Amino acid sequence: MAVLLIAGSPTERSRSAALLDAVAQRLQFRGVQSEKLLIRDLSPQALILADFGHPTISQAVGRVAKADVVVVATPVYKAAYSGVLKVFLDLLPQTGLQGKTVLPLATGGSPNHMLALDYALRPVLQSLGAKHILPGIYATDAQVAVTESGAYEVSAEIGLRLDEAVDTLIRDVLPAAEVHTKRFAPVHFSQVRCSV
Template identity: 70%
Template sequence: MSVLLIAGSPSERSRTAALLSAAGQRLKFRGAQVETLRVRDLPPQALLLADFGNPAVVRATAQVAAADIVVVATPVYKAAYSGVLKVFLDLLPQTALKGKTVLPLATGGSPHHMLALDYALRPVLQSLGAKNILPGIYATDSQVVVNPEGGYHVDEDIADRLDDAVNTLINDHIAPTLSNAGRFSNVHFSQVRCSV
């Protein structure tokens, strides 16, 4: 199971990055192959001018295509997800998330911006063809504390919600594979041979 973490924060160190890291660590612990794509590291000119042929944009698009699961994290600014994430999502093909499960994460200054996940980000993820969009996890500044050394602490409530989301992702992607292991493939009736 391959997971792509998309960091949609324009800042290198942020509460959004810490929340995304907490999700990624939980997924790695459960055996997922996890990669991180920091949109802020893509060339700004390529993003703003929609340069689909830029090598960095091509690589980023290929990372999205290769992932089974996508975790998207963004800070909320003015009741919407970040502009840097918006320009990246606009560069993706219309079916970039087809067949994928997506977990949206967001951070914001107050609980009043919580609905940005459902009313701003979710419709875009759906328009990109996501098969399943899990309930988003929104954390306020007080729920994700970043210390000056770069470490962070995630509030117990947020940690529990991350654990639940990771369990859902694991159960939806690994459990079905395991339940089919060791079974015979289906045989059409015309291929059945019987001797008495």
């Protein structure tokens, strides 16, 4: 299972990036590796000018294409997801998320912007052909607090919701055959014994 974590914050350290890190840790704990794509590291000029041929853009779009699962995290600005994320999503092909499971994450100053996930981000993800969009997780500034050392710490409540989301991702995306082969070795029919 290929998991791509997309950081849609224009700043290097942010609460939405902390949510992504928390998801990555939970995936790793369950034996699933993930990669992170920081949109802020892509060429700003190529993003704004929609330069599809620019190496950073074509590589980023290719990484999305290879992923089975995409986790998108964004801060909420002006009751919508970040402009940096918007510009990147606009560069994806119309079927850029086709067949993929997507987990949207967002952070904002207050609970008042919680609906930005459903009314702003979810329609764009659906228009890009996502197979399954999990219920989004929204965290306020108080739920992703800054510690004395300057790091971000996810609250227990948000941590539980992230646990559930990661469990759902793994359950929904891992093919049933893969789950069975991990538990039982295949048995050839000639080895089957039955008594009557």
